[in-house]
Amino acid sequence: MRHSPIVFAALRVATTDVELRDVVVSAGAYVIANTAAANRDPAVYDDPDRLDITRQGAPPMTTFGGGAHYCLGAHLARVELAEALKVITRRMPNARCTGPVPWKPVAGISGPTSLPIAFSIR
Numbered sequence: 533m534r535h536s537p538i539v540f541a542a543l544r545v546a547t548t549d550v551e552l553r554d555v556v557v558s559a560g561a562y563v564i565a566n567t568a569a570a571n572r573d574p575a576v577y578d579d580p581d582r583l584d585i586t587r588q589g590a591p592p593m594t595t596f597g598g599g600a601h602y603c604l605g606a607h608l609a610r611v612e613l614a615e616a617l618k619v620i621t622r623r624m625p626n627a628r629c630t631g632p633v634p635w636k637p638v639a640g641i642s643g644p645t646s647l648p649i650a651f652s653i654r
Contacts, residue, residue, distance in 0.1 A: 533613070534593035535583045540568035540638045542597055567594040568638070585617070624651035 542565045546557045557563060571593050572580040596603035603609075621627065631648040 533595045533609070534571045534577075534590070535581075536643075537568055537571065537595045538641050538643050539595075540642060541566050542594075542601070544601070565594070567597075570594045624649075626652040 544563050544565060546559050546561045546563060548559050550557050571577075574580050576591050592598075596606040596609075627649050628651070629648065630650045633644045633647055635644055636642045
């Protein structure tokens with residue numbers, strides 16, 4: 533969810549004037565936060581481009597937003613993903629990618645268009 537989120541940005545509307553660095557964002561202005569870039573910030577994450585599902589103690593990711601806009605389904609999404617990975621790895625041991633994995637454009641909902649895999653039979 534941090535490494536390859538299906539949504540790469542969050543659209544927000546400034547409720548008050550705010551200055552970020554030397555840029556003033558006026559109340560009512562639309563702002564797009566690139567959460568995918570934030571999730572790979574090398575100042576925040578060690579080796580940010582490496583996918584490591586065993587990574588421990590990583591800082592929070594921005595995939596689910598934050599503050600008042602934090603996703604209500606974030607906990608359920610994590611539990612579902614953890615359970616799905618357990619079931620998939622149990623049912624398809626030694627799963628491996630066997631070809632290219634083309635991705636949808638990053639505008640809108642992204643993700644692979646196909647995922648060619650092979651796995652061992654028990």
